[in-house]
Amino acid sequence: MIVSRRSYMLPTIILICLTYILFSSLPPGARTPHGHHHHHHKQHLDEEPPHKNTRFRWVKHVEQFPISKYIPLPTAPSSPIPRIQYKFPRESWFARWGRTRRQRAVKKAFKHAWKGYKENAWLRDELSPLSGGHRETFAGWAATLVDSLDTLVIMDLMDEFEEALEAIEQIDFTTTDAIQINVFETNIRYLGGLLGAYDLTHGKYPILLQKATEIADMIYGCFDTHNRMPQSRWEWTRSAGGLNIEASRNTILAEIGSLNLEFTRMSQLTKDPKYFDAIQRIANFLEEEQPKTKVPGMWPMMVNARDLELADPRFTIGGMADSTYEYLPKEHMLLGGQTNQYRKMYDSFMGAMKSRLLFRPMTEDGRDILFAGNLHAGASKINMEPQWEHLKCFLGGTVGIGSKVFDRPEELSIARKLVDGCIWAYDVMPTGIMPEILHLTVCKEGRSCKLSQNSHSSSDAESIAQGKKLPPGVADIPDPQYLLRPEAIESVFIMYRITGDNSLQDSAWRMFQNIERMARTAYGHAAIADVRDPESPLMDYMESFWLAETLKYFYLTFSEPDLVNLDEYVLNTEAHPFRRPSAYV
Template sequence: MIVSRRSYMLPTIILICLTYILFSSLPPGAETPYGHHHHDHHHSDEQQHQDHRVRWHKHAEQYPIYDYIPLPSAPSSPIPRVQYKFPKESWFAKWGRTKRQRAVKKAFKHAWKGYKENAWLRDELSPLSGGHRETFAGWAATLVDSLDTLVIMGLTDEFEEALEAIEQIDFTTTDAIQINVFETNIRYLGGLLGAYDLTHGKYPILLQKATEIADMIYACFDTRNRMPQSRWEWTRSAGGLSIEPSRNTILAEIGSLNLEFTRMSQLTKDPKYFDAIQRITDFLEETQPKTKVPGMWPMMVNARDLELFDPRFTIGGMADSTYEYLPKEHMLLGGQTNQYRRMYDSFMKAMKSRLLFRPMTEDGRDILFAGNVHAGSGKTTLEPQWEHLKCFLGGTVGVGSKVFNRPEELSIARKLVDGCVWAYDVMPTGIMPEILHLAVCPDAENCTLPKNSHSEDPDTYAESIAQGKKLPPGVVDIPDPKYLLRPEAIESVFIMYRITGDKTLQDDAWRMFQNIERMTRTAYGHAAIADVRDPASPLMDYMESFWLAETLKYFYLTFSEPDLVNLDEYVL
């Protein structure tokens, strides 16, 4: 998503492309995901039972707000320069760069064509069968989520055709029993606001539809303590019944609503959206020093009783975007409050001291990863696990080092980015898996694996040999070998390139793109990979909206001219 700040003192735009998608199982007691999967791509049944569906109607609030928290009104603080000052490009360099950029655009057009011809106005294309899936309330998630990419790539005809299509989307009803508010927020509200800001308000339909969806999901905050019901029982609200937040709420689902809701208040001048998310922010700041890992929040939050007892702490899935949004919201608000600076400072202290580790590699490479912490029974244990979802961290720390004037942390950001590139390069397919476990360096002087040794647990190694899928040196285990077309790694490569100007990062990105394109391309689009350890891996019949909305966008921007989504005008 891209959110414009041109009407504010600092002329920036927020580009929000979450990296966080839940594919792991929820813990016991968590609310169950919703969604219906359909593989018939014919649209003749679209009007069936329309008159009998429950529709959203606004009712008087059960717990109304009479005094909204307003947007901050203090003078804006200057945001330090983020982007590297690029010199003039040579003819030869431009030729090579644009050749790569055209290849990315060609991949996007191929997948967009498959979506348009086989899954138009559906949530997702099924890229192997040519069918479709309804995974996010059935409101054309891929179409809406990809609007800003269409603008960035200059696909004007496709964009205007998509604008005509979104007029048909009825945000007042869905077959889903529950609405995942987080996913709805980032894919729909984010997609609409991003396109609206990129086109400088030229298309009012975008803000109109954004307001429709924002007003609907705003009702999930109508609870006793104004914490949202993240898996919203929307039919209860539509019927005027009360709802409760869950005692098992995923941290990222409660802590990652602020950018879009803040932007809604900025654009519409309606304070209710900002009020809703500011109450969450105040709760998070108040509890931040009181958790079992002070400075961080656990994976699960008891939003009903406002308690934080879960002993699991991570910057990965179920938590990631809560931390990612700290510098972003600071920028969106023009530095008018130091709240997010304080929260980021506390987070970085905890993350650096408790989660960061250097892995053992064959060449003793100086790279970093962030593991997980279990803080139960008075003992804190580090799990050296890394996820593709965690690859957002390098870009976030890089941006934070600039906007919060923490130059000493830029080297940490670069080592995190290089770690993700390494995780791509060591795999037989050249693609990083969903989850891997690494061997931790015993100390700073002992970080190189002995020659002809295997860091794996003997039993795990024997099993991998039996499967014909040897683990790369330094990798202890790969519990989830899939690649789901995720954007987090290339997002951070792009940000680090724009911050440092280091063109070797463009070479890294090109290598990543070529491997992904080679492994995932199908007749209808691009498909997720079942096992990145296997160069002949079978594919899986789904293509999430973030492939077009984020992954290919970041590849394209990595090979664009520096002023396209300039980091001093845009914030990722």
């Protein structure tokens, strides 16, 4: 509507009032965006909470499929869990100087990205680090803010932490503009972030548990199905309207198998058994089916959670499956060894992985490193694809922890070779950064694993001619991106804390410097489009795990070993530290 210049004052005033009413009633996503990088974050604090006018709101209601009796937390006597961390000797002055110099560099990088988020995307999910805008990716509940709370504590940024605590009071976890809620991501980032900050500050800030309970009680609604398996992409508005929901016949394994730690910790802190009951039903199902799958000891990538069937022929420890396996030793730790269920599942998994997935690659120097491939279980044969991905780099840390807590010392060398494999995958790239996915050349058993100088095949030559820049031993790089992922430094950190090997700190420092050099922007850090190219363009997103995980793990690698001691805390798959029962020897 355009007002004529001949209009009088009254119509003009009426137009202004109507415009104000119209725009103040629009849903948040429909508002005209303003230049966030020109505004200080305090102006964002004065805005309306992001979901004030959303149509649907979650309220507690009578369940469609109520539980008659909850499965309680285990009450058996705790079994002593062996110590994980190396007994570090007293540090020399020179070693401390070098370590803290690196630690300060990581903290500086964090403060740069946090400043960019605070000034340009406050109370939004993610900063857009090239444009200075923001993205809503996880229900619009300020994912980066909540995900970063315990990193602020770990880095002793307590003024920023308390400022963030004031902001989270504005987040309403009972409503969202999202039609579906990704329960897994909500669980690990939001619930995990609140619980981690609560445990790390020893319960000093009750608002953290209050908000954790708010979000846990909401997503608990996803379990209200006929078999109590969660609807992982939860149609929450159906539940809010009193309608039935069902678990999916195509549920990602990681999304159903990685809720244990957070829901267990909720029951431990609140004394409410419903949370543990919810995940224990999943654990019982997975344990029962584990020996019956096409690769006994492992679960396929996709689960028919509605019919409780595991028919998918694809098996991996990478994306879509990873954290289910990661949580096996970690849930054992969080339960204080009060049950052997997770020990048995881990034992079965390790048998399958060692016999079917692990392989040594061909490298230029014949290095003794390990990777884990993918499996496809056909009618008569199980085929292994030598594919590796950045997401799989968690495995070295997990096997390292398992070797300690389950007293399997012979597997620590496997863990170290897996960690060294990820370090190698960083070091051989032109940018010093590992790509999202790469395919490797398998070293045949009983043969030398060192590539000869004339070992390039015609396909290698063709790849080089096409400009793919493949390092020796790498057969293909189908996805050359680096998305600011944490898995490699996660395992480097864990292996350093287990072994005390200072060379791992040196590897971490190389990794950090290369990422910082390539990814830094005016507003934060951005994902890299092609790690084969030292001049690679950047992509305009910075996921919350950059601050919650990647920089946290770099910082802890250069910290004193008692900061987030692995004998006192267990870290969830988003690097949020939950306090362990003190049942270790």
